[in-house]
Amino acid sequence: MVLPEVVGYKLHGTPDKFITSTDIVLTVTKHLRQVGVVGKFVEFFGPGVPQLSIADRATIANMCPEYGATAAFFPVDEISVNYLEQTGREPETLAYITKYLKAAAMFRDYNNVAQDPDFTQVVELDLGTVVPCCSGPKRPQDRISVSEMKTDFETCLGAKQGFKGFQVAPERHNAVVPFQFNDKEYTLSHGSVVIAAITSCTNTSNPSVMLGAGLLAKKAVECGLSVKPYIKTSLSPGSGVVTSYLKESGVMDYLSRLGFEVVGYGCMTCIGNSGPLPDSVVEAITQGDLVAAGVLSGNRNFEGRVHPNTRANYLASPPLVIAYAIAGTVRIDFDKEPIGELCHYIVENKGSYITLKDLICKAA
Structure with a gap:
């Protein structure tokens, strides 16, 4: 041997x-x-x-x-x-x-x-x-710090077709495509998140990150934040034990309210079993030839594996899956740009916007 x-x-x-x-x-x-x-x-x-x-x-x-x-x-x-x-x-x-x-x-x-x-x-x-990070847009070894996600994605847009490139013409980098969903109008652009999945992997059997995602969801809901309804959200743990401790800790309801319902157990989005996207979303992506994004807590994100309409896919921790779902795009610098807007912050004289860091501190 x-x-x-x-x-x-x-x-x-x-x-x-x-x-x-x-x-x-x-x-x-x-x-x-x-x-x-x-x-x-x-x-x-x-x-x-x-x-x-x-x-x-x-x-x-x-x-x-x-x-x-x-x-x-x-x-x-x-x-x-x-x-x-x-x-x-x-x-x-x-x-x-x-x-x-x-x-x-x-x-x-x-x-x-x-x-x-x-x-x-x-x-x-x-x-x-070690700093907070994701990996993508096409391989698990292509790590990017969260602070560099926005600039890295924008660099990938124009880079030569390959593991870190989509070869999109410069004049199309800021393309915006309007579409209708449930009788309301939305827009998609390059980097828009259309799939956000906390999917089966040891990432979804690790209590520290799963409860972290639950706490982040709790504080997000309490602050009035939400996930756009056209984003395909899902929670597919590797074990029923995960559902048990999420329920017992009181965070399951908040995950559900953001769209992260338990859809089953086992490998799902990570192996391409995400299910179809809404027709209007697919039409908008196709019409604009957009590089739409999927964010998942799995371990593989090779091109074409997650979904044929998400050309950019990023591996991330369950809390970051929640964060990018709320933001609705990977073209965001969480250190400098707000994750969302909330009305009751005006009453507290803190401004109407909240950052991811603020949300994490509230959850902690």
Whole structure:
């Protein structure tokens, strides 16, 4: 048997409190694609690992096909055993597992440098450098920080046809197409969001990002924000447990009011099972030859995979799926432009517009 090379991926530093597991995994995906790990194993280690929950680690390992490794894993540590205890394993089983792994030198103390194996290659990531991000418009490894999304999309519009280009003529970059939906008039342009899906993946089985999306939805609804009715919104978790804790925490109703109803369980939008878009939306996209956008919390966004009428597709955390759905476009700089307008803010003498940062702080 030909033994694979094992790349050690060292995590250190402390992530910002507003960074999600999705932000980390998209950063790791881009990095490992640049390193080149096809046909290799990736083992995560270092003092940054204990800061990641089991759900966070699963999210990172789940992206293994996207960064091209044969396998990616986190060795068992005390947090792993705590998870087994929380999920109902018997004390005797836990003791047996721990004793065996320690005897086989497979139980890890990530803060003990002496336990670090000899890897074929070591690459590092400072978790403190991770920023909120998405990936797209056509590949999971093409990470873009949220602060650069607007300029990156506009650059992609005019760039040569390819992974980061649509080759749209400059005079058509600001094209606007009016259309009717439910007897009301709306407009679409390049970058308009027409699909927003929190779709089955480990992203939708990670309580931190799912509850984060729910809290963001709650504060958005309370502020009077909404999602345009023609946007195809959906929530398809990987497990019924997700629905249970969203309901028990009191945020499910707010997600529903923004259009994120549970439509089923399993891989849906991520594999192209989003269902049809409204006829008037498709006609507007076709008429204007628009680069419409889909935003999803899945792990694959290759061109033509999500929907034939969304030429630009971005992977994002569930909270960012909510944010872009409310904004209605990916051509927005959340640091400088408001996510929406709300009347009751005038009463509070804070102006009539609210930013995503304001909304996140309210949710936090």
